[in-house]
Amino acid sequence: MxxxxxxxxxxxxxxxxxxxxxxxxxxxxxxxxxxxxxxxxxxxxxxxxxxxxxxxxxxxxRPDLKHDSFTPQEEELIINLHGAIGSRWSLIARRLPGRTDNDVKNYWNTKLRKKLMKMGIDPVTHKPVSQVLSDLGSISGLPNSTTTNQMAFVNKDLMMSNMVPTKTEPSGSNKSMVENTQEDQVHSWEHHFPYQVLTTENVQPHVFSEAASSTSSSSSSNLTHLGSPQSYSCQTPHCSSFDWSEFLHSDSFMWSLNPSSLVQSEADLSINAKSNGHDKQGVASIEGCCGAGMEYQTKKQCEGHSFVDGILDRDSELRAAFPELLDASFDY
DNA sequence: AATATCCGCAACCGCTCCGAC
DNA sequence: CGTCGGAGCGGTTGCGGATAT
Known part of the structure; x- marks a missing residue:
């Protein structure tokens, strides 16, 4: 009722x-x-x-609304905040005086999302496309048939877009790569898991062919890797037949696109990772997410903590945080 | 010039949150 | 504590203009 x-x-x-x-x-x-x-x-x-x-x-x-186009500063802020908190448009809009959640949402969907995809960045996770594909392929203990089905829920737009990561953005607006946070990873799960329960056999060949055909030169090795069904037999980072570190290193240049990129640490993101509700905590939490994070990355790097190490650390953290995902009974 | 396709934006829909009772 | 209803949110749709064929 x-x-x-x-x-x-x-x-x-x-x-x-x-x-x-x-x-x-x-x-x-x-x-x-x-x-x-x-x-x-x-x-x-x-x-x-x-x-x-x-x-x-x-x-x-509303008289306080701006009706002119978004400035590069606003654009960058949207990308950074989306990387930090996902599609919480109202929260993002509050950081942009004169903009509404609808404005921000439309701008994201029509411009920024496509821009990121052209840069080879998954607009959902803000990770390089190849890493997203890798993450999808590295979910443990899946039979081949199930794993190949996972590919069908990869962002279709992503597949349809130019997937070749480019070092230079033609417009010169190489927007900040947001370092993966635990929240990002949760977002990844939130966005991708629901699709796994779908029956996708009819989509699968299309997706694979898209992935293969739209891939060329620099990223082809990664995607060819993923496109090969037998390569899914074991893709955990700790599996002998698949070296995630090596895999990620192949994309490491993506992460140096903009050394001054905004980054966040888990500490900066006090936002509840599962705050899907319209919590007000997020308003305050994002206040600090655009500044101090820089120190985190620098500190980690100074400690000799490489990016790949960070990814592996976070993978471990995620596995610890979501043990059910590793449980064989967790049926995709 | 006519038609088809694409794109951006305004508006709608369905849901959740939350305060009042 | 449960119900009701207003407010707010994110996702989606559809219209109209711009661009391509």
């Missing part, structure tokens, strides 16, 4: 707003302020759902 609709949708106007309707909203808000949007249509003389009125106001009519 779901909750009843907020209004009678058959009797309210939908679609684009007219200047007259906008004027009514503006006049109402000027006189009464915002709040209790369900009453606004009636009081303002609009044949619209209250929810629709609220959206129109918050996404378009």
């Amino acid at each position: 779901g909750r009843p609709p907020c209004c009678d949708k058959s009797n309210v106007k939908r679609g684009l707003w007219t200047p007259e309707e906008d004027a009514k909203i503006l006049a109402y808000v000027a006189n009464h302020g915002t709040g209790n949007w369900t009453l606004v249509p009636k009081k303002a003389g609009l044949n619209r759902c209250g929810k629709s009125c609220r959206l129109r106001w918050t996404n378009y009519l």
